[in-house]
Amino acid sequence: MNSGTIRPGGPGQRPRAANFNQEPRLSPPRRPFERYLPNPKLRFLDQCREVMRYRQFSLRTEQAYVDWTRRFIVWNGRRHPREMGAFEVRAFLTHLAAERHVGASTQNQALCALLFLYREVIGGELDWIDGFERAKRPVRVPVVLSQPEVRQVLGQTQGTTGLIASLLYGTGVRLMEALRLRVKDLDFARGQIVVHDGKGRKDRVTVFPESLREPLKVHLARVEVLYRHDRHHGVDGVWLPDALERKLPKAGISWAWQWAFPSAELSTDPRSGRRRRHHASAGSVQRAVQEAARRALPGKRVTPHTFRHSFATHLLESGTDIRSVQELLGHQDVATTQIYTHVMQKPGLGVRSPLDRS
Template sequence: MPQSLFLTYISEFMITRRYAKRTIETYIYWIKKYILFHNKKHPSELGNQEVEYFLTYLSSHSNVAPGTQAIALNALVFLYKEIIQAPLSLNLDFNKSSRQAKLPTVLIPEEVTALLNAVTAQYSLMTKLMYGSGLRLMETLRMRIQDIDFDYLCLLVWQSKSNKNRRVTLAKELVEPLKQQLTVCKQFYELDIKNKDYQGVWLPHALAKKYPTAAKEFGWHYLFPSSRLSRDPHANNVTRRHHIDERSLQRAVKRAAKRAGIHKSVSCHTLRHSFATHLLQRGCDIRTVQEQLGHVDIRTTQIYTHVIQAGANGVRSPLSDL
């Protein structure tokens, strides 16, 4: 179904202001939902009350998670501030979602071993980094060559969730595989740099402006480059080499879990959950785990303490004493 002219305008507005592709897609999704909820009325004809009705509906009828409702609110705040130019009230009155967050799925060490052994060679290093360093999916794929610090065995993660920067541990077992991956990156780089149409790797706008030659420097290129060149819609369709598509890695992990005979619901994020839980089981301080994961709030990290407790809330079943 073709996108309306209004939604197309919003997309182009966000592209010219350098919003991330994922943010654009998410905001367009919720703005479209909002318009359809109000029988395709133009948002300029709607306001605070209609936004409150929509957000209350998401909580009361769709039973969305608090984080999902917050994303929908952010999209509508953007819509009215930047597009309609009639900012919403700071005191919106709507039913806030109270749905409990699910406990994370965690693999035991034997399951992690089986999963990593079942992953195809192309995705092996990526999955080992997600488990070995507690990286999110997109943090792994957006890793740049210069973000690896072999001397101090760490990785630098820039502008991740909540715009936080952090250092995470790097398993010494991954040093050689990473150096082999750098050889692959160098081959792509030498091929690309000879291409007269190649405009270098994508950089955030501020960096591209501050360092105009950085886009063609080897260190700024992605650690896991795509196998093909592509056009960058954010920069007049110039030729670049992006990182691999996240869906291919997600599918690879799902297939590996099936081959390994793991019957839990496994995703890329499961490896991050397992990393945190296994650190705590080994006696690592929860503040250290919080720093490794890049959590703003310690309460987010504390969810892993529930996973490692013996039974529910540490209660021993009476059946165990029979």
């Protein structure tokens, strides 16, 4: 069997072993890195969680990576990952594209999860992770609302979810970036909003909409009442990254570090088991935006991310430099930002439909 052949496999089937003469399972890491050694007494998936928590992965990333690891193991007949290697990884990724028909981003997430598994949990590095069938990445233009349409949708929102929706359009931040804002990130004095640990764990600064200054001040006054209630009743402080919590143990109960958009209810931290107040849920904002769009723009699909697309497109249409828009959005590559040029209104082209000439 050559290294390009994909073997049959799946739940209940015992995969054939890879050819060791042609392909080593694991090789030493190509670059040195500080590897955390998990507790060997833990179950394997708990060892994966322990390493991810040491690396300070977000809970969502942890859940996604553990899920992909579990699916990889089950698909390979519940064999231990130490018994497998690049051959099985390639076959699994091909299965996702050819049989499950997943999208390119989903397949890439699975690849990242398995690379992490072998590099940092098992302690080696997979070689030759290519030659598998790639999921097709469709070329789609983003859904963008006109400015009147944005006003119509926002006009149908109210309360905290309405304020968050306005912030999404006014700043261009992603939904989870908005929900994870702390009080200290809203810089009223300098007129800017600081986004920490955005996509790719990068920080950036974005604009502070002048029209949201007073609504946000009123909102934070209500949040402070909730904050003082929690302090009075001895509720644990808000979640902080482990390193920061060790360095600043009282930061979690300080006003500056509170969530700007806290949940109305207390919840149990799935990692520590502590009862505390988390930020508002993404689902509540998504439902509010979809309901507002249903009333304002029947038949048009609108999500919270649509506001980010509209923010970028409207800035470009108003003449803002594309590099500035790139920085505000936090895009690593300007090519990602250029997708919005395809949906801009370009009256200067002077092109008329032939139907209008008849």
